[in-house]
Amino acid sequence: SSPSRLTRPRSPHSLNRGTSCPPQGSLACRIGSPADASPFQSASARPDVRSTAWQARGEGGESTPKAQEIRSPVPKRRCMEGSKAASASPRNMRLGRGSGGGSAGGALQPRNELPKYVAVAGKRVPVPLLLRIAGLLPVASLPALRRTSAGFYRAIHARLSEDPAQVTALAAHLETKRLKSKRVWVLVRARPISDGISCIVIDRNKVNVSNTNGAPTSFFFDQAFDAAATQEQVCDYVSEQVLPHAINGEHICILAYGQTGSGKTYTMFGDFAPGPSPRDSASANQNQGVAFRAMSRLAEMMRSKGLDASNAPTVELSFLEVYNDNLYDLLDGSRQLPRLRSSEKHVVPQGLTRRRCELNEMEQQVHSWLREGAATRMVGKTVFNPRSSRSHAVVMLHLCWSQQTSSSRLRHLPGSTTRETRVYLVDLAGSERAGLHALGPEQLKEGEHINLSLSALGRVVGALASGKCEHVPYRDSALTWLLKDAITGSSARVCMVAAVHPSHPVETASTLRYARQYSALQNTTGSHASQLSSQVRDLQRRVDSLRHAFEKALAGDEHSIAWTRESLQGSVHCQPKANARQWLESHPTLSWTTAHQSKAAVRGQRRDRSGIGYITKIEEVVGGDEALARVCEVTFEGRHGRLPVVLWYPEVALEMVKPPSSLLEAMQKLDTAEAELNRLRGELQAARKDEAMRQQEWMATAQGKLPRPPPMRDTCAAEERKRILQGWAPRIGPSHVSRASQSVYCSKAWIRRLAQSLLLACVRLSVAARTCKHCLTYGNPQHVAASSANKRFWMVWTERASLSDSCLITKASSAELEASMF
Numbered sequence: 001s002s003p004s005r006l007t008r009p010r011s012p013h014s015l016n017r018g019t020s021c022p023p024q025g026s027l028a029c030r031i032g033s034p035a036d037a038s039p040f041q042s043a044s045a046r047p048d049v050r051s052t053a054w055q056a057r058g059e060g061g062e063s064t065p066k067a068q069e070i071r072s073p074v075p076k077r078r079c080m081e082g083s084k085a086a087s088a089s090p091r092n093m094r095l096g097r098g099s100g101g102g103s104a105g106g107a108l109q110p111r112n113e114l115p116k117y118v119a120v121a122g123k124r125v126p127v128p129l130l131l132r133i134a135g136l137l138p139v140a141s142l143p144a145l146r147r148t149s150a151g152f153y154r155a156i157h158a159r160l161s162e163d164p165a166q167v168t169a170l171a172a173h174l175e176t177k178r179l180k181s182k183r184v185w186v187l188v189r190a191r192p193i194s195d196g197i198s199c200i201v202i203d204r205n206k207v208n209v210s211n212t213n214g215a216p217t218s219f220f221f222d223q224a225f226d227a228a229a230t231q232e233q234v235c236d237y238v239s240e241q242v243l244p245h246a247i248n249g250e251h252i253c254i255l256a257y258g259q260t261g262s263g264k265t266y267t268m269f270g271d272f273a274p275g276p277s278p279r280d281s282a283s284a285n286q287n288q289g290v291a292f293r294a295m296s297r298l299a300e301m302m303r304s305k306g307l308d309a310s311n312a313p314t315v316e317l318s319f320l321e322v323y324n325d326n327l328y329d330l331l332d333g334s335r336q337l338p339r340l341r342s343s344e345k346h347v348v349p350q351g352l353t354r355r356r357c358e359l360n361e362m363e364q365q366v367h368s369w370l371r372e373g374a375a376t377r378m379v380g381k382t383v384f385n386p387r388s389s390r391s392h393a394v395v396m397l398h399l400c401w402s403q404q405t406s407s408s409r410l411r412h413l414p415g416s417t418t419r420e421t422r423v424y425l426v427d428l429a430g431s432e433r434a435g436l437h438a439l440g441p442e443q444l445k446e447g448e449h450i451n452l453s454l455s456a457l458g459r460v461v462g463a464l465a466s467g468k469c470e471h472v473p474y475r476d477s478a479l480t481w482l483l484k485d486a487i488t489g490s491s492a493r494v495c496m497v498a499a500v501h502p503s504h505p506v507e508t509a510s511t512l513r514y515a516r517q518y519s520a521l522q523n524t525t526g527s528h529a530s531q532l533s534s535q536v537r538d539l540q541r542r543v544d545s546l547r548h549a550f551e552k553a554l555a556g557d558e559h560s561i562a563w564t565r566e567s568l569q570g571s572v573h574c575q576p577k578a579n580a581r582q583w584l585e586s587h588p589t590l591s592w593t594t595a596h597q598s599k600a601a602v603r604g605q606r607r608d609r610s611g612i613g614y615i616t617k618i619e620e621v622v623g624g625d626e627a628l629a630r631v632c633e634v635t636f637e638g639r640h641g642r643l644p645v646v647l648w649y650p651e652v653a654l655e656m657v658k659p660p661s662s663l664l665e666a667m668q669k670l671d672t673a674e675a676e677l678n679r680l681r682g683e684l685q686a687a688r689k690d691e692a693m694r695q696q697e698w699m700a701t702a703q704g705k706l707p708r709p710p711p712m713r714d715t716c717a718a719e720e721r722k723r724i725l726q727g728w729a730p731r732i733g734p735s736h737v738s739r740a741s742q743s744v745y746c747s748k749a750w751i752r753r754l755a756q757s758l759l760l761a762c763v764r765l766s767v768a769a770r771t772c773k774h775c776l777t778y779g780n781p782q783h784v785a786a787s788s789a790n791k792r793f794w795m796v797w798t799e800r801a802s803l804s805d806s807c808l809i810t811k812a813s814s815a816e817l818e819a820s821m822f
């Protein structure tokens with residue numbers, strides 16, 4: 001077994017939120033997806049060995065450590081029996097990866113033991129042919145293909161173990177995919193305390209908080225730093241995760257949240273004290289916060305990417321604070337800024353100072369401006385912090401890329417020659433119990449505003465995290481409106497640093513709950529359909545306002561022609577010229593009539609439909625004068641409900657009437673917006689269909705209707721397992737035991753009843769974990785508790801009554817479970 005396995009951090013989403021949420025993709029689609037390439041497998045944290053059973057038995061021996069990084073469909077527990085850090089996710093259980101054990105497990109053989117034929121889609125295929133096919137496949141297709149059958153798995157593994165370069169390429173591909181898909185990172189940082197007892201225990205990415213009654217609660221995040229962590233370590237993590245996206249043309253946001261005095265400002269700006277430049281001392285450099293370091297890294301990245309004066313983006317910095325719901329420009333002596341202006345794409349405060357810097361001197365310039373702004377910031381003495389920030393500080397670095405120099409991702413954006421990427425660095429004011437600790441009426445007011453804006457931010461995050469595409473109350477406060485683009489995770493990559501003060505358990509637990517909600521954004525913003533849906537809603541609103549403006553313009557001038565959308569689009573409006581009679585009288589086929597006479601009489605008087613007609617037909621008359629060859633049929637709408645009058649004129653006798661340009665412009669805008677809306681609606685429909693299909697596919701896979709990976713060895717015979725599960729089925733009501741005999745599906749009502757006894761199940765699980773080596777999944781009741789806080793999850797209930805590791809997997813909602821558990 002691999003000891004390095006034990007150091008693998010657990011995925012926060014599989015524990016906080018639960019991998020339990022029904023996946024958005026089929027299993028086949030999810031294999032090798034960024035979700036597989038867990039963010040916790042970054043260079044430092046990634047386990048060195050991901051051995052297959054085959055390697056674990058030491059039979060294959062050929063594979064390189066890199067090759068072992070590629071995930072195996074064989075249950076990991078087989079090669080690391082007894083290790084609690086196994087990726088014993090419910091999904092794995094459903095896949096059959098989580099059960100089984102013992103060295104005899106696994107049907108795979110080392111390459112020198114490959115059979116002559118293997119089964120692929122029910123057909124016998126010669127192994128050399130399979131190896132050949134696997135050798136020709138592009139690297140990107142390997143992860144998905146690997147899962148299709150045991151034969152492909154072996155062939156691909158053989159290919160990878162022979163060629164380390166391929167492994168590197170695959171690892172790079174998976175890393176790129178991972179980087180592409182992850183949008184929200186949440187990390188926790190605890191500040192050191194000089195006295196008192198710490199209420200938290202940090203274990204890699206897990207934070208245990210003991211609350212007042214002594215019972216610990218566990219939270220899982222992307223990363224957790226204890227009091228010993230240095231500024232550099234925190235910044236390294238943040239830079240590695242989010243900064244590359246800024247160079248790639250995406251908005252990024254680094255945000256510090258926490259109670260007052262928990263170390264937000266320290267994390268963001270360092271131990272900042274106004275005065276001489278801290279560049280002079282080495283310790284000051286060590287204390288530099290994320291904002292300073294991130295700027296240096298960004299400058300480095302740009303230079304190392306070969307961006308120079310000719311092709312680099314123009315870089316500008318602005319720095320403002322939100323104090324008592326008003327905005328102040330920190331680079332302009334704390335000047336108050338007028339109300340926010342919402343441009344098409346994002347919200348910008350009017351008149352905000354933007355200082356431009358040169359790429360070569362970016363580091364020095366930006367650092368000095370950051371120091372200038374931070375020194376201007378509103379601070380005050382509070383009970384917990386002698387230099388407490390009384391405002392939210394927002395640093396914005398604007399990178400303006402021109403079309404030619406921008407990455408391909410940006411180049412396809414229509415209608416603009418430049419595009420702005422913004423890097424937001426946000427140091428939020430500390431949440432505090434304003435009424436309790438305020439030192440004066442002014443501070444009480446400040447505290448109220450701080451709490452109001454933070455709760456508005458909480459509502460925004462809550463609305464987004466719910467994934468229901470409901471109204472997101474951005475306008476509730478200046479902070480949320482200003483950070484509209486940055487905080488959601490849908491239009492920016494966000495990294496939240498939740499700072500905690502270990503002496504204050506209640507505030508710490510509250511901060512961690514807030515941070516957990518933030519990490520829930522990950523799953524909602526990732527959904528293509530939900531993103532499209534919010535875009536459609538925005539566009540629909542825009543179309544409505546454009547239509548309203550157009551209709552107003554149509555009805556605007558009552559003396560002019562009553563233009564309609566159709567008449568503007570399709571027909572050419574005209575009126576007979578003053579000398580129309582001459583042309584008609586000299587025409588070989590047309591003649592002047594009383595009807596022509598009456599229309600000539602209203603010329604110039606009535607600029608309505610009876611005075612101005614529209615051409616409905618044009619014909620050519622053969623022979624005669626060339627000028628009179630084209631004749632037009634003109635329809636004049638009848639007034640007061642009378643029938644329309646249709647008259648023929650030579651084209652030369654007509655004077656064209658152009659619609660007002662404002663009207664045309666309004667119509668064009670409306671047309672464009674409507675076309676875009678239709679396109680987006682189509683896309684949304686397709687995305688929804690796609691998601692539904694994936695869901696169905698996933699269900700089918702779960703029920704064993706689609707080809708699955710090779711069956712895993714069970715500790716009890718399949719028949720025995722089935723018998724046990726069927727024994728359970730009547731107890732949980734109308735249900736269905738899957739063909740794979742690993743799952744039972746039942747109705748919600750029955751789950752509710754089951755939840756009554758969940759606590760008992762937890763106790764059983766904890767017993768099982770200690771005594772049964774095969775029942776590690778959710779062996780810790782805390783895991784069940786942590787998972788239950790999420791919306792939906794897979795509850796894995798291990799029943800040891802018959803000493804076999806049968807699993808009852810049920811889908812339940814947190815409300816139902818929490819209600820009975822706590």
Ligand SMILES: Nc1ncnc2c1ncn2[C@@H]1O[C@H](COP(=O)(O)OP(=O)(O)OP(=O)(O)O)[C@@H](O)[C@H]1O
Binds near residue numbers: 387388
């Ligand atoms: N990780 C740390 N290491 C050393 N000192 C720290 C750390 N975190 C915070 N501190 C110290 O704690 C004090 C309070 O920190 P800081 O001002 O950053 O808190 P804050 O969360 O920004 O508070 P407020 O919201 O009131 O502004 C500072 O003196 C800072 O030096």
